[in-house]
Amino acid sequence: MADAERTPGFNTLAVHAGAKPDPTTGARATPIYQTTSFVFDDVEHAASLFGLQAFGNIYTRIGNPTCAVLEERVAALEGGTAGLAVASGHAAQLIVMQTLLMPGDEFIASKKLYGGSINQFNNAFKSFGWNVVWADPDDIGTFERAVTDKTKAIFVESIANPGGVITDIEAVATVARKAGVPLIVDNTLATPYLCKPIDFGADIVVHSLTKFLGGHGNSIGGMIVDAGTFNWSRDKKYPMLCEPRAEYSGIVLHETFGNFSFAIACRVLGLRDLGPALSPFNAFLIATGIETLPLRMQRHSDNALAVAQWLAGHPQVAWVSYPGLPGDKYHALAQKYVPKGCGAVMTVGLKGGYDAGVKLVSNVKLFSHLANIGDTKSLIIHPASTTHKQLTDAQKTQAGAGPDVVRLSIGIEDKDDIIADLELGLK
Amino acid sequence: MNHDSYPDSYIRGILNTVKSIAMVGFSPNTSRPSYFVFKYFLERGTRVIPVNPGHAGKEILGQKVYGKLADIPEPIDMVDIFRASEFVPGVVAEALALRPLPQVIWLQLEIRNDAAAAIAEAAGIKVVMNRCPKIEYGRLSSEISWMGINSRTLSSKRGQILPGGVQRMGLGNAGDKKSD
Structure with a gap:
């Protein structure tokens, strides 16, 4: 297959990408290289590795063969040049921004984001001097007007969590190109099975692997994918990539590593210095999960659409926000960006408000009440009292998490059982 | 070409x-x-x-x-x-x-x-x-995959380890008669 000139399909890549048989043992499943360090062949080999002159393994904080399988697999599925696995989705965002921004710089972010990202950008990132400027994905002009000479990146989610917002990635990419900055897309909710942001102009894709890619609710992880599309040297705005690095004897990463230099910079500067490495065991579980990603995502999406349709007709439900519904505000964008389905996550407004939300999460028996999405199991949460509790009321509503809102992540169980459980909970 | x-x-x-x-x-x-x-x-x-x-x-x-x-x-x-x-x-x-x-x-x-x-x-x-x-050598030998790079290759064959150390891979498969 190595010499086959045909391009493998998505299902084939999900199973095979990155995972050739182990060269030393022949093990067909990906071995868990549960080791901190790797012996050097000789002194010269060690020097070459530390100088980035040879490809190879040194220390698991910088790279590990089990994590590398996961990295190559996600990069292949997204259509990128390289990946970097890290300890969580938040760690991915931290390393990306640390590679792009210096203190005093700005980045523009969609205000419709996962609440955890809003917190990270408003608090930790501001304390580093990386200043977020919020824009509205429903009004692309707000991105355009937010660009200044300090802007270093634009950040959006392909499908926003939990509001069910579909971002017009192509339109935001046009703004980013004009501004000469990379577009970062968090593709956690869609996964590359439903949407490949690089096809629409994303330069960097980030993931919380914890959700649908891992898919089984057993491991926290994050991923950075380099699209290989951005010219880091053109405007000399990204010193980590376009200036000589003293600690690597003066090499210039973009010049040396070409179209995967961003992923290399995130690894040999960001991950090396900040340290949030992924455990090889988690990488193994997540890579195994990805083998069934296409099957799971289709079932998640099909079940979710059936549930959304059922809820939309329920007398106690005020509204259902799910882009798969024909009347939904984002239905047209969904047909362009996520034509196979809109994923598992939806928000539901209950006529009974805050109390009705609390009652529903208490009464269900199949749905698990917890703060995650993207498990095989159906999950439910009342964001106003949990994930989005730290936001102000205005921010809650802005993020689609008002007091009457319940968020569902529909699992891959039988859809009739899922609906029966909700029926019971709403009684 | x-x-x-x-x-x-x-x-x-x-x-x-x-x-x-x-x-x-x-x-x-x-x-x-x-x-x-x-x-x-x-x-x-x-x-x-x-x-x-x-x-x-x-x-x-x-x-x-x-x-x-x-x-x-x-x-x-x-x-x-x-x-x-x-x-x-x-x-x-x-x-x-x-x-x-x-x-x-x-x-x-x-x-x-x-x-x-x-x-x-x-x-x-x-x-x-x-x-x-x-x-290209790193990509086709799969060495580059250790760095998370998309090698754009798939294989169900075991790769070839070159003499002189386990972290040096060749372009062939483990079973190849001639290793060059």
Whole structure:
């Protein structure tokens, strides 16, 4: 297959990408290289590795063969040049921004984001001097007007969590190109099975692997994918990539590593210095999960659409926000960006408000009440009292998490059982 | 040859057959890409001959530096060019004057000159442009996968470990009779 000139399909890549048989043992499943360090062949080999002159393994904080399988697999599925696995989705965002921004710089972010990202950008990132400027994905002009000479990146989610917002990635990419900055897309909710942001102009894709890619609710992880599309040297705005690095004897990463230099910079500067490495065991579980990603995502999406349709007709439900519904505000964008389905996550407004939300999460028996999405199991949460509790009321509503809102992540169980459980909970 | 996208078999064929490389525009500065490529192929047992008029006569990692291609007193399989695109026609003319002719002319990342490539191809020389042979070797041997790079290759065969250490991979499979 190595010499086959045909391009493998998505299902084939999900199973095979990155995972050739182990060269030393022949093990067909990906071995868990549960080791901190790797012996050097000789002194010269060690020097070459530390100088980035040879490809190879040194220390698991910088790279590990089990994590590398996961990295190559996600990069292949997204259509990128390289990946970097890290300890969580938040760690991915931290390393990306640390590679792009210096203190005093700005980045523009969609205000419709996962609440955890809003917190990270408003608090930790501001304390580093990386200043977020919020824009509205429903009004692309707000991105355009937010660009200044300090802007270093634009950040959006392909499908926003939990509001069910579909971002017009192509339109935001046009703004980013004009501004000469990379577009970062968090593709956690869609996964590359439903949407490949690089096809629409994303330069960097980030993931919380914890959700649908891992898919089984057993491991926290994050991923950075380099699209290989951005010219880091053109405007000399990204010193980590376009200036000589003293600690690597003066090499210039973009010049040396070409179209995967961003992923290399995130690894040999960001991950090396900040340290949030992924455990090889988690990488193994997540890579195994990805083998069934296409099957799971289709079932998640099909079940979710059936549930959304059922809820939309329920007398106690005020509204259902799910882009798969024909009347939904984002239905047209969904047909362009996520034509196979809109994923598992939806928000539901209950006529009974805050109390009705609390009652529903208490009464269900199949749905698990917890703060995650993207498990095989159906999950439910009342964001106003949990994930989005730290936001102000205005921010809650802005993020689609008002007091009457319940968020569902529909699992891959039988859809009739899922609906029966909700029926019971709403009684 | 379509120089926008090369089949893996074309690149693999070149890297499997080339035994000697003359590197035009080689820099002895250890942080420059040409030095990386030089050292990488030397470690794999390839004969690598640096060419740079400013350093002619010096020895780098035991290899004598020549001032120009014509000064190299032995046949060359591949000329690897680390000069900007506008200097490529001159280097190609020098390469075409060699006897025997080199089999391959390779232009590094960001270097491309279609007119010069057409002249070389008319003389029966294979041409690769805007690629790095170290990256391509790493990609096709799967070494580069250790860095999370998308090798764009799949295989159900065990890879080939080269003699001299477990972190050096070859271009073949473990079961291959001939390992070169």
